[in-house]
Amino acid sequence: MPDITHDISVEPLNERIKQLERLLELSRNLSATLEPEPLLQTIIEVAADITYSQEASILLYNEVHDKLEFVAAPWFKRDTMKEILVPLDKSIAGQVFTHIEPIFVADAQSDPRHYRIVDKISGFKTQTLLTVPMVFQGKSTGVLTAVNKLGDRHYTENDVRVLETLASQAAIAIENAKLLKRSQEAYDELAEIDRMKSDFIAITSHELRTPLGLILGHATFLQETAPEELSKQIEVIVRSSMRLKGIIEDLSKIDNFQTGQSSVRKEEVNLNQLATDVKASFKEMVEEKNINLSLNMPNTLLTMEGDMDKITIALNHLVKNALTYVDEEGKVVVSLERVSDHIKISVKDDGIGIPEKDLERIFERFYQVEAHMTRRHGGMGLGLSVAKLMVVMHGGRITVESTEGKGSTFSMFFPTVEEQVSKTKPFI
Numbered sequence: 001m002p003d004i005t006h007d008i009s010v011e012p013l014n015e016r017i018k019q020l021e022r023l024l025e026l027s028r029n030l031s032a033t034l035e036p037e038p039l040l041q042t043i044i045e046v047a048a049d050i051t052y053s054q055e056a057s058i059l060l061y062n063e064v065h066d067k068l069e070f071v072a073a074p075w076f077k078r079d080t081m082k083e084i085l086v087p088l089d090k091s092i093a094g095q096v097f098t099h100i101e102p103i104f105v106a107d108a109q110s111d112p113r114h115y116r117i118v119d120k121i122s123g124f125k126t127q128t129l130l131t132v133p134m135v136f137q138g139k140s141t142g143v144l145t146a147v148n149k150l151g152d153r154h155y156t157e158n159d160v161r162v163l164e165t166l167a168s169q170a171a172i173a174i175e176n177a178k179l180l181k182r183s184q185e186a187y188d189e190l191a192e193i194d195r196m197k198s199d200f201i202a203i204t205s206h207e208l209r210t211p212l213g214l215i216l217g218h219a220t221f222l223q224e225t226a227p228e229e230l231s232k233q234i235e236v237i238v239r240s241s242m243r244l245k246g247i248i249e250d251l252s253k254i255d256n257f258q259t260g261q262s263s264v265r266k267e268e269v270n271l272n273q274l275a276t277d278v279k280a281s282f283k284e285m286v287e288e289k290n291i292n293l294s295l296n297m298p299n300t301l302l303t304m305e306g307d308m309d310k311i312t313i314a315l316n317h318l319v320k321n322a323l324t325y326v327d328e329e330g331k332v333v334v335s336l337e338r339v340s341d342h343i344k345i346s347v348k349d350d351g352i353g354i355p356e357k358d359l360e361r362i363f364e365r366f367y368q369v370e371a372h373m374t375r376r377h378g379g380m381g382l383g384l385s386v387a388k389l390m391v392v393m394h395g396g397r398i399t400v401e402s403t404e405g406k407g408s409t410f411s412m413f414f415p416t417v418e419e420q421v422s423k424t425k426p427f428i
């Protein structure tokens, strides 16, 4: 029950109507205002207005200090008030906050619960006051106080009701504003991290290129001139450098795409030849694992308008992955076909497959299926994102179907020329 220290007076009907109208108007405005400062200021102005008070203020719970702090007060003393921390156990506001019950006081100066420091600092004299709790999802978040009812009158039950209504709307609006602020901050943080990631990619790919070129050049020279007994070690240096070169090239491709530096060169691409060349480039890996890598393509020539280098890069990544993730003596099939107005290039393997939960994310940069599945293999999680970029740049899309333990099929769909011209956005 509220702590009623004065008899309830009866307000004229037109005063109540005005109060209700102001409340209604505020509830409309509250949902439209999401900036915390103006929102809080509006709430205290309306609170003072509808309760016919000299002024109003809002205190919210400060977890760090375990005290209440002023977050809204009349503008002329706002800065002074914001410095004040109100203890929970020695103030009316603290009691209202703790017990979630409104309190109204007819003579604050003689009430021992009144926290006098606030008056002293702000040079104000509190006479009557009404404080109601602000509650969000059953939890007390702060208090709303109206001070000095005008015209020597006292606060009434009706004031309690309207101020409580206002406080509950305010509590929700404040939480919404806080949530919005937090999500905006999280969004800004993510954008900053993404920018740092892009900078990192750009700097790394640029700075590693020169020293790596030197290592490769000298290692290749040594390979030709060094005595036989060192050739195995030099071979390891050359191979590892080539792998690093591949990673740096992938990073550059991503960076070039992001900075808008890459474009698709249009030429007539002989896909039968392209697939045959890609197959031949994996001869060593195929023989090492005794893999059955086959081509499934039409007898007639299949061509498309596109960028041969980019299509080759994409197919290279898919075939390399397929060969990596099949066991020894596994099977990989590269298929080419024309499907209505698209060219479909797919790579099917009977390897380890991909868990369903990872399928949506494997095309993201640096994403790799968890360590226990892939720990036997190297890689940076860039191959599929690069393949996707190459396809998207042609206005195409890339898909995957996979069953864990059974294998995967990656398919690239390239629209035919007419469609590329009519579409401005890639269809992914």
Ligand code: ADP
Residues within 6 Å of the ligand: 317, 321, 322, 325, 349, 351, 352, 353, 354, 362, 367, 368, 369, 373, 374, 378, 379, 380, 381, 382, 383, 384, 385, 408
């Ligand atoms: P990585 O350099 O790690 O191979 P990718 O972007 O090419 O990066 O692939 C991302 C992840 O997707 C890989 O770490 C792997 O777990 C999974 N993956 C890709 N292709 C296959 C495939 N054919 N079979 C099974 N898993 C695959």
